[in-house]
Structures are given as C-alpha cells and as structure tokens.
Amino acid sequence: MDAVLKSLSVRAPEAADKRSDAPRPERVTERPTRQEAEAAVRTLLRWAGDDPEREGLIETPQRVVKAYEQIFGGYRQDADAILDRVFEEVEGYSDIVLVRDIAFHSHCEHHMVPFMGRAHIAYYPRRGVVGLSKLARVVDAFARRLQTQETMTAQIAETIDSVLHPRGVAVMLEAEHLCMAMRGVQKSGVSTITTQFTGVFKQDPTEQVRFLTLVRDRR
Numbered sequence: 059m060d061a062v063l064k065s066l067s068v069r070a071p072e073a074a075d076k077r078s079d080a081p082r083p084e085r086v087t088e089r090p091t092r093q094e095a096e097a098a099v100r101t102l103l104r105w106a107g108d109d110p111e112r113e114g115l116i117e118t119p120q121r122v123v124k125a126y127e128q129i130f131g132g133y134r135q136d137a138d139a140i141l142d143r144v145f146e147e148v149e150g151y152s153d154i155v156l157v158r159d160i161a162f163h164s165h166c167e168h169h170m171v172p173f174m175g176r177a178h179i180a181y182y183p184r185r186g187v188v189g190l191s192k193l194a195r196v197v198d199a200f201a202r203r204l205q206t207q208e209t210m211t212a213q214i215a216e217t218i219d220s221v222l223h224p225r226g227v228a229v230m231l232e233a234e235h236l237c238m239a240m241r242g243v244q245k246s247g248v249s250t251i252t253t254q255f256t257g258v259f260k261q262d263p264t265e266q267v268r269f270l271t272l273v274r275d276r277r
C-alpha cells in the first residue's frame with residue numbers, strides 16, 4: 059500500500075492518542091467539500107486583487123476545482139496496483155528495459171507551482187515484464203501530487219523495486235521548476251536532474267554508465 063495514500067487516510071479525531079508522551083498520531087486529513095474548495099478559490103481570487111463575481115471569473119472556482127481533481131488525481135491512485143499485471147512469456151528476456159522521455163507535469167510542494175520535464179526508467183526484469191505504459195502511469199500517479207523532484211524520483215524507484223523485485227531499477231528525472239523561473243530567483247531554462255538506483259544499478263557503476271548512455275544516445 060502506498061505511503062502517501064496511507065498518510066492521507068481520514069481518521070476520526072477521537073482516535074488520536076492525547077497523551078503527551080504518546081508517539082505522534084497519524085496526521086488527520088479531512089477532505090473538504092467541493093463547495094468549501096470553491097470558496098477557497100474565490101478567496102484567493104480576491105487576495106490576488108480581482109473580483110470573483112465578474113463575468114469572466116464567475117465559473118472559475120468550479121473550473122479550478124475540476125482541474126485540481128485531474129492535476130492532483132494521484133492522491134487517489136494506488137501506484138503499486140498499476141504494476142500488478144506481469145507478462146511472463148518473454149522467452150526468458152532478462153536484459154535491460156529502458157523507457158525514456160516520459161513527459162510529466164507536477165507541482166512543487168513549496169509553492170504549488172508547476173515543474174515539468176521527462177522521466178527515464180530502466181529495470182532488469184527478474185520474472186517477466188510489465189506493460190510499458192504502466193511505467194508512464196506510475197510516473198503520473200506520483201507527478202499528480204504536490205512533490206519535490208527528489209521525493210518523486212525515490213517514490214517511482216521504490217514502487218517498481220518493491221512490486222516487481224527486479225534485479226535493479228534506475229530512475230532519472232530532468233525538470234524545470236517554474237517556481238524558479240516565474241518568481242523568486244527568476245532563472246529560466248534551468249534543469250534539475252535527479253537519479254535513484256537500486257540493485258545492480260546501485261552496486262555496479264558500469265550499469266549506471268550503461269543507463270546514462272542509453273538515456274543520452276539519440277541515434
């Protein structure tokens with residue numbers, strides 16, 4: 059079961075242990091109603107300096123909430139379940155499988171501003187392979203949450219590792235963070251690269267080089 063889904067599970071307030079020496083209870087997160095979410099958008103529109111009642115903005119809160127359902131739909135997805143179908147009839151194929159240039163859009167957890175880029179994923183199958191699209195679906199399941207690039211990289215690698223038990227997983231994300239481009243330090247065109255390796259990719263630097271070479275080789 060996916061840790062983020064678990065951390066967002068709703069618990070009754072009385073279930074929390076009130077003793078001061080007790081371990082910290084699991085976070086209680088009540089999902090607000092759609093009406094509450096739309097009211098929050100109206101507040102932000104007023105905070106930005108606009109009039110939420112003017113014609114162009116009157117339906118914007120509904121649209122924003124609908125957009126959030128898609129953009130943050132990853133909270134309602136179980137990433138492990140995406141990988142539950144394994145194809146074993148692959149004539150014993152056990153060499154590298156690399157899916158590169160998986161485009162993704164996410165939002166940074168610090169500013170709720172988009173960061174976007176490409177994910178490259180490789181694994182050495184141990185017992186069959188998964189559908190290639192499923193790797194892209196795992197990327198989306200984590201991208202459609204509030205994220206840091208590092209966390210997202212680790213979550214993708216951990217999910218593939220723990221569900222498929224391959225001989226190794228390599229994940230690389232390259233992304234541009236609009237919170238660095240549109241605001242704050244205002245540097246455009248900066249890429250951030252993150253990698254996470256498990257198994258043979260972690261143990262053997264030549265496997266890392268093979269992965270990086272295949273990611274970079276554009277012939």
Ligand SMILES: Nc1nc2c(ncn2[C@@H]2O[C@H](COP(=O)(O)OP(=O)(O)OP(=O)(O)O)[C@@H](O)[C@H]2O)c(=O)[nH]1
Pocket residue numbers: 166167168205206207208235237238241242243
């Ligand atoms: N490590 C990491 N940092 C991120 C990511 N996305 C955004 N950030 C950074 O998160 C930091 C938040 O810094 P704070 O000082 O708390 O916030 P801030 O005052 O808005 O920072 P500035 O962006 O420098 O204006 C910034 O340096 C962002 O560039 C990410 O995915 N990974």
Ligand SMILES: [Zn+2]
Pocket residue numbers: 166167168169170171235237238
């Ligand atoms: Zn940010």
